[in-house]
Amino acid sequence: MTNAAKPAASLGERSMTTSVYHDGERAVQRSAGEVGIADRNGVVIADTILGGARPFIGKQSMVVLASVDADGAPWSTVLFGQPGFAHADSAAQVTVDLPAALRDPEEPFWRNVAANPAVGTLFIELGSRRRYRINGALERLDDGGFDLAVREAYPNCPKYIQRRQLRRIEGDAAPALLGEGRALDEDARAIVRRADTVFVASHHQERGADASHRGGSPGFIQVASDILLRIPDYSGNSLFNTFGNLTLDPRVGLCIPDFEGQRLLQLSGRARILHGQDDPHGLTGGTGRFWEVAIERWLLRRAPQRLDWEYLDASPFNPAVEG
Amino acid sequence: MRYLIDAIIRHGPVVKEFRLAPEGGAPPPWQPGAHIELHFTSRAGASHRNAYSVVGEQRGMLRIAVQREEGGRGGSRVLHDEFEPGMMLEVSLPLNAFKLHAGRTRTVLVAGGIGITPMLPMARALDAAGASYRLHYLARDAERLVLADDWTGLGPERVQTHVTATQGRPDLACLIGPWEEGCELHACGPSLLLEAIRAAAAAQGWPQQHVRFESFGVRAHDEDSPLQVILRQTGMTLDVAPGKSILDAMIEADVFVSYECKRGECGNCYAGVVSGEPLHRDVCLNAQQRAMGMTPCVSWARGPLLELDL
Numbered sequence: 001m002t003n004a005a006k007p008a009a010s011l012g013e014r015s016m017t018t019s020v021y022h023d024g025e026r027a028v029q030r031s032a033g034e035v036g037i038a039d040r041n042g043v044v045i046a047d048t049i050l051g052g053a054r055p056f057i058g059k060q061s062m063v064v065l066a067s068v069d070a071d072g073a074p075w076s077t078v079l080f081g082q083p084g085f086a087h088a089d090s091a092a093q094v095t096v097d098l099p100a101a102l103r104d105p106e107e108p109f110w111r112n113v114a115a116n117p118a119v120g121t122l123f124i125e126l127g128s129r130r131r132y133r134i135n136g137a138l139e140r141l142d143d144g145g146f147d148l149a150v151r152e153a154y155p156n157c158p159k160y161i162q163r164r165q166l167r168r169i170e171g172d173a174a175p176a177l178l179g180e181g182r183a184l185d186e187d188a189r190a191i192v193r194r195a196d197t198v199f200v201a202s203h204h205q206e207r208g209a210d211a212s213h214r215g216g217s218p219g220f221i222q223v224a225s226d227i228l229l230r231i232p233d234y235s236g237n238s239l240f241n242t243f244g245n246l247t248l249d250p251r252v253g254l255c256i257p258d259f260e261g262q263r264l265l266q267l268s269g270r271a272r273i274l275h276g277q278d279d280p281h282g283l284t285g286g287t288g289r290f291w292e293v294a295i296e297r298w299l300l301r302r303a304p305q306r307l308d309w310e311y312l313d314a315s316p317f318n319p320a321v322e323g
Numbered sequence: 324m325r326y327l328i329d330a331i332i333r334h335g336p337v338v339k340e341f342r343l344a345p346e347g348g349a350p351p352p353w354q355p356g357a358h359i360e361l362h363f364t365s366r367a368g369a370s371h372r373n374a375y376s377v378v379g380e381q382r383g384m385l386r387i388a389v390q391r392e393e394g395g396r397g398g399s400r401v402l403h404d405e406f407e408p409g410m411m412l413e414v415s416l417p418l419n420a421f422k423l424h425a426g427r428t429r430t431v432l433v434a435g436g437i438g439i440t441p442m443l444p445m446a447r448a449l450d451a452a453g454a455s456y457r458l459h460y461l462a463r464d465a466e467r468l469v470l471a472d473d474w475t476g477l478g479p480e481r482v483q484t485h486v487t488a489t490q491g492r493p494d495l496a497c498l499i500g501p502w503e504e505g506c507e508l509h510a511c512g513p514s515l516l517l518e519a520i521r522a523a524a525a526a527q528g529w530p531q532q533h534v535r536f537e538s539f540g541v542r543a544h545d546e547d548s549p550l551q552v553i554l555r556q557t558g559m560t561l562d563v564a565p566g567k568s569i570l571d572a573m574i575e576a577d578v579f580v581s582y583e584c585k586r587g588e589c590g591n592c593y594a595g596v597v598s599g600e601p602l603h604r605d606v607c608l609n610a611q612q613r614a615m616g617m618t619p620c621v622s623w624a625r626g627p628l629l630e631l632d633l
Contacts, residue, residue, distance in 0.1 A: 033354055036418035040360070041583045052579035053559065128556050129595070132579065155581035159592035237583060238589065286424075286532060298326050317590065318613040 010195035020045050020152075022207055024072035024283030025244025031275050031290070034238040041237050045154045050089035053132045053155065057123050058087045061166055063096060066120035066211035066253065067112035073268050074209055076201035080169055080305045081201045085145075086123065094134055096123065104175035104304045108208070108266065113138050119148055120211035122156075127165040127312070129158035135208055151208060160215035160234055164259060164310035178263065178309045181222065183226040188298055191258045192199040192205045194218050194227065196314065201253035202245035202271075212242045217314060219321040220283075221256075222291070229254075231290035233273075234319060243291070246271045252293060259309040263302055269295040285319035324351075326414045328406060329384055334469035337391045338437065338562020340401055343414060344383045350385050351419035353377050355444035356509070356537070359385065360415040361399075366405055371398035374586075375443035376511070376537070377417060378470065385414075388470060390437040405450075420588065421537040423448055423512070428505030430456040433498070433520060441537055442511060443473045450477055459498050461485045461512070495523035502528035511537040512589070514621075517606050525610075536606035538587060544602075547623050553630040554578060555568060557598050569619035574632070580633055587621035594618075595632030600625040 020042045021029070026162060029038045049057070062080050069075060079098060086096045105109060117138040124131040132155050140147040179185065184192065198221065200212045214231065222230040231245070246252055254267040274290045284290065326343040333339055345351075353359075355406045358376045365371065375387040391403045413498045421473070423445045424430075430449055434442040439460055439520065449456040458481060462468045462569035465486050485493045499508060499520065504558075508529060510520050524534045547565035552572070554561070559580065563572040570592050571582045582592035593616050601617040601624050619631070 033419045033422070036357070036359075037420055037583075039416060040418060044581075044583075050579060051577040052528035055557075056579045127557075130556070130579065130581075155579060157581045157583070157589075158593050159590065282532060303560070313615075316609075316615055317593075 007097060007313040010229065020123040022204060022244060022248070024248035025240050027247050028243040028273065029238065029242040031118075032238065032240070032287070032291065037238040038240070039093050045152050046185050047150065047152055047225070048133065049088050049094070049150055049153045050155070051091070054088040056125070056130065056132060056151075057094065061169055062124070062288055064122040064124060064199045064211045064213070064255070065109055066203070066209040066234060067109045068116045068118050068136070068203050068209055069108060069112045070115045072203070072249075074201035074203040074249045075112060075251065075253040075266060075268060076199045076211065077107060077109045077198065077266060078255060078257060078264060079109070080303060080307060082169060082256040092149045092150050094136075094150065095145060100143040102171050102304060104301060106175065106301060108297070108299070113141055113146065118203065118208035119174050120209035122163070122199065122213060124213055126161060126197075129161040129164060129315070130162060130276075131156045131158075131161070131213060133211070135210055137208065142240055149165055156213070157237060158315075159236070159317040160315045161213065162225075162314050165310045166307060167310050167313060168306075170306040171304070173262065173302065173304060173306040176302045177299065178302055182295075182297060184223070184295060184298060188265055188300060189226065191225050191263070192221050192223050192254055192301075194273070195256045195258060199255040200242050201255070202242050203249055203251065204245045205249070207245075209265045210241050210245055215315060215318070217318045217321045220318070222322070223321075227295045229293045229295065230285040230318070231291050231293070233287055233291055234285045235287050240257040243273050245293070246273060246299070254278070254293065259307075260312070263300055266301065267293065267295050268297040269293045281322060282320055283322060324414055324416070326385070326412050328408050328410050328412060330408055331406075334388065335466045337467070338388050339391075340378070340386055340388045340470070341406075341576055342381060342386055343412065344384045347546045348410070349383055350380060351416055353385075354419045355423045355448045356421035357417040357419045358397045358421070358441070359387065361402070362413040362415070363401065363406070364400040369397070369596040370402075371396065371401060373402070374418075378440050378443050378466050379447070379470070379473065379491045388437065388440050391487070419586065421508065421509075421535065424533075424535065425449055425452060426505050426507035428455065430454060430509045431499055432456060432458040433461070433508070433512070434458065435461045435510070435516040436463070437469075438511035438513070438537070438539065439470060439474075440511070442509070443470060445509060446474065446477055446481070450481070456481065458482045459485060459493070461487055461493065463517070464488045495520055496527060499524050499527060499529070502530070502533075503525040506533060508534045509541050511539070514538045514604050514606065523587070531609045535593070536588070538606045543623070548626045550624055550626050551628050553628065554633045555630055556633055560580035565623070568621065569623070569629075573619065578633065582620060585620045587618050590618060592618055592620050596630050597630040601629070
């Protein structure tokens with residue numbers, strides 16, 4: 001961004017807040033008219049893990065991850081393990097224990113972190129709608145697992161999370177790459193149309209990778225074509241970490257779990273944010289914001305564990321979907 | 324950002340208007356309904372953080388109206404009693420949390436007491452756009468109908484005042500009218516009034532997304548009793564006394580909880596209720612959301628036990 005493009009308002013912003021936001025985040029906050037709210041809400045962003053979040057992390061059996069490939073494209077994925085496989089032994093570090101034998105070698109995450117240490121994590125407990133975000137850098141990667149040094153950590157709100165209980169997890173399923181391609185095939189399109197949960201990976205050159213969650217009623221992700229998705233952006237915490245990153249670098253990774261089929265659909269593409277859209281059916285819940293993802297690559301993998309999910313209920317905050 | 328108090332204008336017995344000039348430059352952009360947060364310290368050393376709606380702008384200054392509240396933490400009393408023109412205040416950027424949605428058919432604005440403040444820029448914007456709207460201004464007595472210069476200019480067919488001490492509370496159903504496509508309702512006032520407006524609007528078919536609220540004032544009620552709050556996921560029980568919010572008690576106990584506005588307006592601290600009987604005092608949740616959970620930032624429970632899925 002050139003100096004000329006920077007509005008004078010940014011002078012005032014600095015006096016009320018430390019620079020927890022980069023230019024891309026500020027740009028989207030301005031477009032949404034939510035700079036002041038972002039400043040207020042930004043106080044929850046810490047550089048260490050909140051005391052109460054450490055036991056929470058220790059009981060999780062899944063972690064959502066954002067990593068960046070050798071070309072700089074972010075990828076989103078989910079890793080599973082028995083409760084306790086992830087733990088924060090200090091406020092400054094998270095450890096994930098996942099022996100090499102239990103990993104899927106086709107999972108892009110392992111390749112990516114070997115080349116680029118930027119990792120975003122989201123610990124999300126679908127059963128209680130709680131989530132905690134930790135972004136940082138990979139410090140150790142070996143046959144036992146990896147350590148992540150915390151750069152920023154903060155809780156996210158429970159909205160738009162569909163409740164699911166992971167009843168059982170067994171590490172004996174054979175991982176498999178079920179398919180890959182450029183334009184979505186029929187199977188992949190069906191997973192997208194059914195989806196009520198999607199994880200998003202984005203990346204910022206200095207701030208690193210970021211993992212986030214988007215949820216809605218099935219059908220909230222519109223399959224505009226076999227290479228284009230259109231997704232409403234519901235009202236959130238006004239921080240715009242994901243959209244801020246995408247404003248500066250539109251490359252985006254999506255991971256859509258197929259809970260029943262024990263599969264993960266991973267997409268890589270480019271995002272475009274659309275402000276001030278007509279929304280006669282209230283699909284955005286009032287924000288008038290959509291984003292489009294032009295898909296460049298997809299992978300469909302079977303999870304390396306057998307996962308037994310019980311669907312409990314939809315978020316009472318989900319806006320309407322079309323049709 | 325630092326602002327100079329340029330002038331203080333009295334409006335009746337309990338309201339003072341502050342005209343705030345930003346140090347070195349023009350005020351930042353703001354939208355109708357926006358509020359700013361004032362950060363200040365009393366002579367006794369107590370620090371305060373109070374939110375006030377932007378009433379308007381005058382000669383490069385932001386205007387706010389501060390009502391002296393006898394209850395609460397005392398921030399408004401400090402502003403009334405200790406601040407004078409020429410003194411400085413630390414002020415946040417405008418927070419556009421309460422946005423104006425102009426209805427294609429008609430827009431209803433309801434202000435209760437000092438809740439008139441965000442409604443004035445909204446009414447001006449609707450006026451300027453030539454929109455069909457009506458502003459209802461409820462106050463206990465005539466001398467609490469403040470900022471008259473701001474609303475008398477809007478025209479008698481636009482503004483209707485209601486003095487409740489003599490006339491009683493107006494028929495809210497009649498004042499809101501039946502829902503039709505293209506209608507929008509905005510209201511700002513004490514939470515009890517907003518709750519009544521919500522009920523009256525729902526009874527006439529208004530979908531909740533077209534009913535928009537900003538609330539103020541203390542949410543605690545005198546009859547609130549102490550609570551034992553069981554946090555099922557955390558495995559912790561907290562004793563919370565009335566006067567402190569359940570959310571603040573959780574934050575102090577280092578419980579992992581998300582929150583943002585702390586005013587019952589955003590719903591981001593929403594917690595599932597496992598057992599107990601919540602007393603909802605938010606202005607953001609719909610009936611379905613309330614049936615499953617609550618906002619611990621402002622809501623209470625009948626007690627003595629409340630179990631949350633946190």
